Amino acid sequence: MSTFWDPLRHRTPARIGLDRVGDAARTRHVLESAEALALARDAVHGSLDVDRLGDELRALGIGEPVHVPSAAPDRATYLSRPDLGRRPADVPVLAPADLTLVVADGLSAEATALHAAGVLAALLAELPGDLTVGPPIIATQARVALADHIGAAQEARLCVVVIGERPGLSAHDSLGAYVTWAPAPGTADSARNCVSNIRRPHGLGHADAARTLARLIAGARRIEATGVQLKDTSGRLTDG
Template sequence: MDKMTKPQIEITDPLSFLKEFTAARIAIGSTGSSIPTKQLLEFKLAHAHARDAVYSVMDTEVLEDALAQFHRPVLQLHSRAENRAQYLQRPDLGRKPNEESLNRLADQITGDDIVIIIADGLSAIALNENVLTLLQLLIPKLLDANLKLGPLCLVQQGRVAIGDDIAHELHAKLSLVLIGERPGLSAADSIGAYLTYQPKPGLKDNSRNCISNIRPGGLDLSLAADKIFYLVQEAFRMKLSGIGLKDNEGLLERE
């Protein structure tokens, strides 16, 4: 008589109630000595989405047409990284505009208060899906505050620091870089916003302020626009950015 194979029992993690508060992979349970098949397949799918995001392409033509609603010049720029493979292998090349872009910037010097740089970063999907809505919420706030807005720059194969060079070339007082963030296994569509007061080539990360995880399933786009606007106002008031500029919005003042 053949022995009956004992069925494997799926064990539910006692911390599973925490899943309603986060999209992170926690409390996924177990089956025998492994994780349940459903959770394993979800992990592999998320990993595939993350890889797709890294190699996604910013839809510059569609974005340029959509940005026309803001009645500002739109500049198509490119870093010194010629392609995606070089961009991933040589981060330094993604931090500098190429010669053609520098020539294009030289024709647009206006000395504005703010220049907005939209860079593909490590997830062009994030820009394709979310950046227009974010700008529709943010730009009216900037204009209502009488801040002079420069050209809108679309940068391919760009990293955060490229905003320093672009804004410096345009003689802008502040750079705002909206960039696709490194995708994780719970989100591949996040935008990071980096602002720098008095931008110039060679600045370090401590000269910038960052607002991260801007996406419908993370930091709400409306809340992100409010936060960016607050930090921009504080940067102009205090004439600085980076570690010297704190997010004190909503904190009680000491008597």
């Protein structure tokens, strides 16, 4: 029999209007929640296959990928010491470029493995020809701010970092992308723009994410800023 919740369940992966038996949720809901929690835990503790990702990024044709580990020596330290994930163990010597691209494992290496190369491939097709792009950086045990060190070393005007987002009970494989103008150590989060929930089939697709990032990049170049000064509303960028 149809209920009030049925049409709403088709619009969201969130667990809403769960059936009950007496005072308890039905067994299938309990098992589904346990499975979602297990997937989220696996995502958080999983490791990135750097070699495989390197092959995918190499195929983009923008240079040999460079692996940059963070100052966190292992996953356990990374999870307990976010500050170590925000800085690289060592900053490589890189040729100057207008745009730095960083691919980071973040809190879901699975999301990075599934979506990062596809998003970057779509993004490169949207970029103007006068924008020089450095070789892709693979950052492991990394937080978003690690990319600021790479961008500064590359003297980049812009940095895009794609990173596995914190898993939830509805999504364990969601990718986020951050755009930062004039990246430098100490950059505040308010100076970045974020495109989140990049995943298939229940999130933002690769092509749509790339178009949004390209609009942000164009807007950032126009006003020479990102973050709270740059807005992307209904596909049209505004500043202020």
